[in-house]
Amino acid sequence: MAPNSVRYEGEAHPRTLYDKIWADHLVHEADGVSLIYIDRHLVHEVTSPQAFEGLRMSSREVRRTDCTLATVDHNIPTSSRKNFKDTKSFIAEADSRTQVVTLEQNVQEFGLTYFGMEDKRQGIVHVIGPEQGFTLPGTTVVCGDSHTSTHGAFGALAFGIGTSEVEHVLATQTLLMKKAKNMRIKVSGKLAEGVTSKDVILHIIGIIGTAGGMGCVVEFCGDVFENMSMEARMSVCNMTIEAGARAGMVAPDETTFNYLKGRPLCPKGKDWDKAVEYWKSLRTDKGAKFDKDIHIDAADIAPTVTWGTSPEDVVPITGIVPDPSQATDETKRTGMLRALQYMGLEPGTKMQDITIQKVFIGSCTNSRIEDMRSVASVVKGKKVSSGVEAMIVPGSGLVKKQAEAEGLDKIFTEAGFDWREPGCSMCLGMNPDRLKPQERCAATSNRNFEGRQGPQGRTHLMSPAMAAAAAIAGKLKDVRELLPEMQATNGKMAEPTKSMDFYSEPIDWTAPKEVQEPPSEGVAAPTSAGMPQFTSLDDVVACPLKKANVDTDCIIPKQFLKTIQRTGLGKAAFFELRYEDDGVTERQDFVLNQEPYRSASVLIAGDNFGCGSSREHAPWALNDQGIRCIIAPSFADIFFNNCFKNGMLPIAITKDIVEELWTHAEAKKKLTVDLTKQEIRREGCEAIPFEVDPFRRHCLLNGLDDIGLTLQKAEHIDSFEARRSSTFPWLDGPRYSRMKAEVRISTAKSSSFYTRVAKGFLGGLPASDDRPERPPAAQLILSATGNAIERAVRVAQDLKEEGDAEIIRIRTQTVAGSNQGGQVPQVLITVKAKSKPHAVPVMVASKGGAKEGSNGKQGTDW
Ligand SMILES: CC(C)[C@H](C(=O)O)[C@@H](O)C(=O)O
Numbered sequence: 001m002a003p004n005s006v007r008y009e010g011e012a013h014p015r016t017l018y019d020k021i022w023a024d025h026l027v028h029e030a031d032g033v034s035l036i037y038i039d040r041h042l043v044h045e046v047t048s049p050q051a052f053e054g055l056r057m058s059s060r061e062v063r064r065t066d067c068t069l070a071t072v073d074h075n076i077p078t079s080s081r082k083n084f085k086d087t088k089s090f091i092a093e094a095d096s097r098t099q100v101v102t103l104e105q106n107v108q109e110f111g112l113t114y115f116g117m118e119d120k121r122q123g124i125v126h127v128i129g130p131e132q133g134f135t136l137p138g139t140t141v142v143c144g145d146s147h148t149s150t151h152g153a154f155g156a157l158a159f160g161i162g163t164s165e166v167e168h169v170l171a172t173q174t175l176l177m178k179k180a181k182n183m184r185i186k187v188s189g190k191l192a193e194g195v196t197s198k199d200v201i202l203h204i205i206g207i208i209g210t211a212g213g214m215g216c217v218v219e220f221c222g223d224v225f226e227n228m229s230m231e232a233r234m235s236v237c238n239m240t241i242e243a244g245a246r247a248g249m250v251a252p253d254e255t256t257f258n259y260l261k262g263r264p265l266c267p268k269g270k271d272w273d274k275a276v277e278y279w280k281s282l283r284t285d286k287g288a289k290f291d292k293d294i295h296i297d298a299a300d301i302a303p304t305v306t307w308g309t310s311p312e313d314v315v316p317i318t319g320i321v322p323d324p325s326q327a328t329d330e331t332k333r334t335g336m337l338r339a340l341q342y343m344g345l346e347p348g349t350k351m352q353d354i355t356i357q358k359v360f361i362g363s364c365t366n367s368r369i370e371d372m373r374s375v376a377s378v379v380k381g382k383k384v385s386s387g388v389e390a391m392i393v394p395g396s397g398l399v400k401k402q403a404e405a406e407g408l409d410k411i412f413t414e415a416g417f418d419w420r421e422p423g424c425s426m427c428l429g430m431n432p433d434r435l436k437p438q439e440r441c442a443a444t445s446n447r448n449f450e451g452r453q454g455p456q457g458r459t460h461l462m463s464p465a466m467a468a469a470a471a472i473a474g475k476l477k478d479v480r481e482l483l484p485e486m487q488a489t490n491g492k493m494a495e496p497t498k499s500m501d502f503y504s505e506p507i508d509w510t511a512p513k514e515v516q517e518p519p520s521e522g523v524a525a526p527t528s529a530g531m532p533q534f535t536s537l538d539d540v541v542a543c544p545l546k547k548a549n550v551d552t553d554c555i556i557p558k559q560f561l562k563t564i565q566r567t568g569l570g571k572a573a574f575f576e577l578r579y580e581d582d583g584v585t586e587r588q589d590f591v592l593n594q595e596p597y598r599s600a601s602v603l604i605a606g607d608n609f610g611c612g613s614s615r616e617h618a619p620w621a622l623n624d625q626g627i628r629c630i631i632a633p634s635f636a637d638i639f640f641n642n643c644f645k646n647g648m649l650p651i652a653i654t655k656d657i658v659e660e661l662w663t664h665a666e667a668k669k670k671l672t673v674d675l676t677k678q679e680i681r682r683e684g685c686e687a688i689p690f691e692v693d694p695f696r697r698h699c700l701l702n703g704l705d706d707i708g709l710t711l712q713k714a715e716h717i718d719s720f721e722a723r724r725s726s727t728f729p730w731l732d733g734p735r736y737s738r739m740k741a742e743v744r745i746s747t748a749k750s751s752s753f754y755t756r757v758a759k760g761f762l763g764g765l766p767a768s769d770d771r772p773e774r775p776p777a778a779q780l781i782l783s784a785t786g787n788a789i790e791r792a793v794r795v796a797q798d799l800k801e802e803g804d805a806e807i808i809r810i811r812t813q814t815v816a817g818s819n820q821g822g823q824v825p826q827v828l829i830t831v832k833a834k835s836k837p838h839a840v841p842v843m844v845a846s847k848g849g850a851k852e853g854s855n856g857k858q859g860t861d862w
């Protein structure tokens with residue numbers, strides 16, 4: 001694998017940043033589905049228990065422990081840890097405790113690096129990854145969490161996944177994916193004073209809506225993003241998920257490199273130079289095509305706040321609460337009315353007249369050191385308004401340490417803020433930090449859904465500076481009015497510390513577990529099984545849910561995410577819509593509480609169904625409630641994917657047809673959803689055809705699970721990893737000892753030459769300045785096509801006879817021929833090192849085959 005910059009030099013196809021990263025991670029492609037390699041996997045306690053359990057049940061290991069990093073954030077209390085002994089005694093709430101303890105056990109059992117509650121690097125998963133240099137440009141980054149989009153700030157392809165996909169990545173280090181569309185959001189000009197990155201992203205979401213980025217990967221460009229710090233870029237990319245996009249990214253530049261250099265997990269020495277060269281090549285080519293293009297003028301952006309229960313419900317702080325009667329669309333009007341009722345607001349109220357009771361500064365959007373400094377510059381020497389409770393929660397232990405070294409904690413506590421320990425805190429209230437019913441909060445987090453910060457709680461999203469201003473004023477306030485005072489204060493603030501003093505400490509990476517014996521020759525390739533089949537739902541009455549933007553917080557509220565199982569969540573489905581505040585009495589006006597919809601297996605909903613959090617608990621709850629098929633005009637990407645992983649069928653169909661089906665369902669008439677024929681049938685009406693991806697359809701009809709299917713492609717993953725180790729050596733973890741290398745054998749050299757090359761890899765490549773500790777390859781793949789196959793077999797036999805390696809697997813397949821086209825046979829022989837590493841002559845490999853040499857250079861670029 002040559003990096004994209006080399007492969008495409010001089011070619012006539014200009015590509016985007018996203019296209020390039022995608023191409024460099026393509027392991028295999030068939031039937032329109034791509035197997036994409038995942039470089040970085042972050043894990044937290046909420047979305048991982050069922051994934052680890054899945055591995056255990058199928059006796060699978062974590063494939064790349066060196067590329068996986070775990071922490072706890074959602075459930076942990078943010079109260080002082082002065083008397084902390086262990087999690088068991090510290091976490092009072094039983095389900096929260098179980099999730100955290102379960103993660104502790106899982107990281108032990110599977111040999112993962114873990115920042116637990118006693119580790120000063122513990123923090124919100126999206127804060128610690130960048131902090132440690134775990135997140136790098138040009139990588140693919142995933143986590144069972146929708147705000148993984150944050151990491152796109154580094155020019156990484158970073159996106160949230162569901163728990164089934166977490167298991168898939170743990171087992172295979174890959175994901176089965178379809179390429180998304182390219183979208184560009186350009187913000188040009190200069191931001192006015194007092195306007196921050198948070199205002200920029202809220203403004204963008206206000207314009208394009210929470211479904212605006214659906215099916216796309218967004219690249220943010222223009223002077224506004226170029227001039228932003230890395231932390232500001234992270235806040236923007238963080239909320240791309242609120243704009244409905246799969247991921248958001250900013251091209252890596254000097255700001256990125258300066259932020260990263262010296263962080264514990266960043267490349268060092270010559271690897272750093274090589275990496276930077278590659279990262280620079282990732283920029284979108286001139287003339288590259290974007291499927292969607294948005295252009296915004298920075299001058300139009302004011303400090304922005306939300307008024308309703310969706311992140312798209314934004315107005316400038318100088319604005320008023322909007323009037324639903326002005327809405328043109330009926331579903332929109334009903335949605336606005338409900339939002340105003342929930343928020344306890346009247347149309348026409350000035351935003352600055354809205355009083356608050358709580359202030360929450362924190363979350364993966366805004367809990368980094370620059371956010372802390374921004375708050376300090378507003379509140380220094382002032383007092384939190386009486387009647388307001390204000391809390392500030394750093395994103396990680398290291399942010400906390402740095403803020404304290406800068407004296408910011410004193411500024412906060414003197415002003416009357418509660419200075420807490422790191423965690424997700426009141427962003428979603430899975431821990432003790434919650435709003436009380438009807439309490440109104442100025443929050444720096446990213447979601448204002450109903451019940452998000454606590455049942456019946458009311459959230460207004462805004463920037464840290466704006467939340468700080470609200471804390472002082474006791475009501476929403478335009479921070480620009482405080483600018484003269486802030487400027488005077490800024491002169492008196494302590495000099496910011498250099499971040500690297502806090503983040504450059506070497507990381508003690510957990511040693512990987514012993515390499516598992518790979519299956520011996522002749523053992524059948526793993527098969528796939530285990531997912532419920534879906535063929536058709538015959539003669540059923542569907543349930544009409546006439547609501548757009550149904551988020552996954554609404555499908556299953558946070559209190560039910562604390563389970564470590566996949567089942568038993570039926571009662572939790574649509575909990576707040578379904579029950580009165582007592583949680584028992586059914587609301588008669590909710591459609592699923594009415595006959596005959598109570599036991600419906602088909603749900604017909606409005607646009608953008610399943611938006612928000614990546615929680616796979618949402619399809620689990622629906623499934624458990626009996627819903628196997630959801631029909632809507634559009635779906636949020638992660639939810640859509642999660643359905644297929646659970647044998648459920650989401651059908652995207654036009655709005656007109658959805659409305660027709662609503663009327664049909666309201667008349668309590670029956671329909672049939674037939675996946676085999678791909679049509680919805682109703683008596684006396686024409687069949688409605690629907691689209692479904694052929695691969696997904698095949699899996700549903702046959703009940704095939706993805707992991708089994710992917711493991712049948714093990715050789716492709718092996719050889720991808722071998723090439724990755726050579727081309728991007730900085731991506732292998734510090735103690736990666738399972739290293740596999742690939743030797744491509746051609747007819748250009750003798751078999752004895754290739755035997756020597758192979759021995760070189762098995763013995764460990766010679767040391768050099770840039771990779772002083774390159775470990776020996778534990779396994780080697782000898783690959784050859786056509787006439788060279790015989791030579792490869794010879795090399796394998798020689799290695800075996802000379803006691804250097806044992807042959808563990810031989811696979812043959814056909815591949816596309818290089819020059820003449822057509823299919824040619826290929827052999828892949830996997831051998832495993834037998835003896836201890838030994839000294840070998842220096843080998844220099846280059847494109848088109850290995851060359852012998854002794855110049856001390858390490859060329860492994862084949
Ligand atoms: C718990 C997790 C699945 C969820 C997410 O995916 O976003 C959470 O972080 C959230 O913010 O709602």
Ligand code: SF4
Pocket residue numbers: 073074124145147363364365423424427428445446
């Ligand atoms: S959005 Fe909130 S709950 Fe989700 S990861 Fe970020 S801080 Fe945690």
